[in-house]
Amino acid sequence: MKALLLTVVFLLAAPIPPRAFVFGRTSEKLAAERLGAMRTAFEAGDCPAALEISGAFLNEAPPHRMREQAYGYLGQCYERGGLTDKAISLYKLALELFPENTQFAQRLAEIYNKSGFYESAVPLLLKTLTLKNNDTGANLGLARAYYGLGFLGKAKELYSKIAALQNYSVPEVMREYASCLLKQRNWAEVSTVIAKGAESEPEEAFWPLMSARVLAGQGNYQKAVPAMDAALRLAPSRQKRLERALYLVLGGRPAQAIEVADAELSAGGGDMLAASVKALALYSIGEKNQAEPYFTAAAAAGGTFAGKLAAAFLAVGKNGGQGACKK
DSSP: OOOHHHHHHHHSSSSSTTEEEEEEEEEEHHHHHHHHHHHHHHHTOOOHHHHHHHHHHHOOOOHHHHHHHHHHHHHHHHHHOOOHHHHHHHHHHHHHTTTTOHHHHHHHHHHHHHHHHHHHHHHHHHHHHHHOOOOHHHHHHHHHHHHTTOOOHHHHHHHHHHHTTTTTOOHHHHHHHHHHHHHHHHHHHHHHHHHHHHHHOOOOTTHHHHHHHHHHHHHHHHHHHHHHHHHHHSOOOHHHHHHHHHHHHHTOOOOHHHHHHHHHHHSSSSSSHHHHHHHHHHHHHTTTHHHHHHHHHHHTTTHHHHHHHHHHHHHHTTOTTTSSSSE
């Protein structure tokens, strides 16, 4: 009896961890229940509920492994809600606490890529790939970062690897791959990719549009026009019509280009690209004085392609250059 009493006294005197028991349930059990509720809300797309539950969850001082899962839900909810700064801060903290969790690195890198901070995305993705060399998401993110930084050769190698791993079947990747090759002026490889893309997406205007740009990039404007016609049949748009008109100018058919530009100017009034196309067409047939007001109108577009092009022609004219808007 005496021994039993001593045992009870000893147990009562032992320190009890804070929040170890709440009405008979351990804090870890409560944390697990709240984490489950967070997961359910997150998977249902109810981020406000998931964020609200997170406060009660964190108050339970949850174990490391549970906190890791919760940070994943919280970060993605911040992203969905447009709270980019909060998402960045949380992912940075998560990477310090859970350095082996590549998902945190990839999500942070994706935010940096979308925001144009490609140089910040690269080291995160490279670290991920040291742990998971064939991770498709990390390879794709790194390809996008390199493309954004202008490292087209590195981006091309990664896009090629990803496309092959996916059996050239993912349209988004194939389009990015083709765009990279076009910018790199890799005519042979981009033509192959375009053929594969067009075969898998025969009703998608992107592929004949890319074909037109490849032909134009090689100076074959005559063939670029019918390729653009094919893109227009699938998805008509002002931009495509004017791009086609530009090929008409460069291919020696300025009168047809002027007709297209006039139609767009009549429809849209202040269309800077249409003004630029008409100016180029007039300029190409020696009507430099008539071209000048259209160049002036297009130059108002500022930093756009049309604006820069028009401003360049006007600057040459003011300086008395041979290619200027002067007779």
